[in-house]
Amino acid sequence: MSNNQFKRGELYSFITGKASTAIARRLQKKFNAANLNLTIEQWSVLYHLWKQDGISQQELGNASFRDKPSITRLVDNLEKLQLVKRVSSESDRRMNLIYLTKQAQKLQEQTMELANETLNEALEGVSPDRIDVCREVLQIVYDNLK
Amino acid sequence: MSNNQFKRGELYSFITGKASTAIARRLQKKFNAANLNLTIEQWSVLYHLWKQDGISQQELGNASFRDKPSITRLVDNLEKLQLVKRVSSESDRRMNLIYLTKQAQKLQEQTMELANETLNEALEGVSPDRIDVCREVLQIVYDNLK
DNA sequence: TTTGGATAGTTGTATAAACAACTATATGTC
DNA sequence: GACATATAGTTGTTTATACAACTATCCAAA
Numbered sequence A, B: 001m002s003n004n005q006f007k008r009g010e011l012y013s014f015i016t017g018k019a020s021t022a023i024a025r026r027l028q029k030k031f032n033a034a035n036l037n038l039t040i041e042q043w044s045v046l047y048h049l050w051k052q053d054g055i056s057q058q059e060l061g062n063a064s065f066r067d068k069p070s071i072t073r074l075v076d077n078l079e080k081l082q083l084v085k086r087v088s089s090e091s092d093r094r095m096n097l098i099y100l101t102k103q104a105q106k107l108q109e110q111t112m113e114l115a116n117e118t119l120n121e122a123l124e125g126v127s128p129d130r131i132d133v134c135r136e137v138l139q140i141v142y143d144n145l146k
Numbered sequence C: 001t002t003t004g005g006a007t008a009g010t011t012g013t014a015t016a017a018a019c020a021a022c023t024a025t026a027t028g029t030c
Numbered sequence D: 001g002a003c004a005t006a007t008a009g010t011t012g013t014t015t016a017t018a019c020a021a022c023t024a025t026c027c028a029a030a
Helices: A008-016 A018-033 A040-051 A057-064 A068-080 A102-122 A128-145 B008-016 B018-033 B040-051 B057-064 B068-080 B102-122 B128-145
Strands: A084-088 A096-100 B084-088 B096-100
Touching (some): A008 B040, A008 B128, A018 A040, A040 A057, A040 A068, A057 A068, A096 A102, A128 B018, B008 B018, B018 B102, B057 B068
Antiparallel strands (some): A084 A096
16 A cells, blocks of 8 residues: 555544544533533443443453553542442452442433434434445454554 | 434444544554654644644644644643744734744654554555545534534 | 462553633724 | 724643553462
8 A cells, every 4th residue: 555545634634533533522512511520531431331330440441442540540530420439349359340320320311312413413414324434444444453 | 313323332433533543542652663752642733834834823723623722732842842933923922933943844754654654554454435435424524513 | 388470450740632711912993 | 092802822720641660469380
C-alpha cells in the first residue's frame, strides 16, 4: 500500500477521530441536559456492568480498552457517586468485583435511550448498508492494531 | 430511524471510538520508539501549522476542534519544547500568532511518514472503495453533529 | 515449604479536555 | 469620546489517560 493513498485531511480525521469525538460530545451534552451528572467514560464502564455485573476491574479494563490505573480511578469516582461498589473476591483476594447499585441499574434505560438518539442524529441520511461498511472497516482497523 | 437499528456492541464502538483510539495509540508508540518526545495532541497542532504557519490560537482551535483553554495549554507545552513561538499580533493585540520553530519544521517529514505508516497498518486488508465509504460516513457524522 | 514469577490493584506524575470565570483589547453606537 | 458588547486569550478546577513504580496475593516448581 502506497503512502500516497491518504490525502492530508483524511489522515488527520482518521487519527484524531473527529467523528467519534463529536458523537461522544453530543451524548455528554444530552447527559448534562438531563442532569445525569455522569461522564461518558463513567457511562462506558456502567455499560459493561449492565451486560455483566460483578466482574473484576481487570475484566472491566479489557472490555473497555483501558489500563488498570484508569479503571482504578473510574471506579473510585463511580463509588463516590454511589453507582458501583467494590467487593473483594472471596476466591482470590487480589480481585475486586464491581457491582452496580440500585441507583445505577435505574440509569440503564434512560442513558441507552439517549445513546441511541445520539447515534440516530449522527447517522441521519446514511443508508444502512453504508453504515455496515463503515462499522466493518472500523472493526478491521481495531483488529489490525490491537 | 428506529432505535432498534443499533445492536449494543455497535453502539458502544461508535461512541467510544475504539478504532481511532487504537490508531492514535499506535502512532504515539511510533513517536516514542523514535524518541520524538511528542504527544499526538501536540502533533495535531503542529499538523495545522505545517499547513499554515502564523495563525492565531483561535484559528488553531477551530481547525483542531478544541476550545480555547485546550489550545492555551497545548501552546504552553509546545513553547516549552521550543517547537512554536507566540508572537503578539501587531494589528490586533488580543491575538497571539503561533509560529513554528526550525526544530518543528524538521519534524514534519518524519512524523507524517510515521502517520502514513500507521494508517497503512490500520487499513491493511481493506479495499480502497470501502475506505472511501467509511471516510464519507464519518464526514457525514461529523457534519450532522457539529 | 520456600521461593520466584505472575497477576490484581493502587499511587505518583505528566499531559489533556471540558467548563466557568476572568483579563485585556477591539469595535460599533450614541 | 464613552460605553456596551464582542472577541482573544488565560487561569482554576475536575475528570480522564499513559506510564512507571509500587504492594498484596496467588501459584507453581524446586
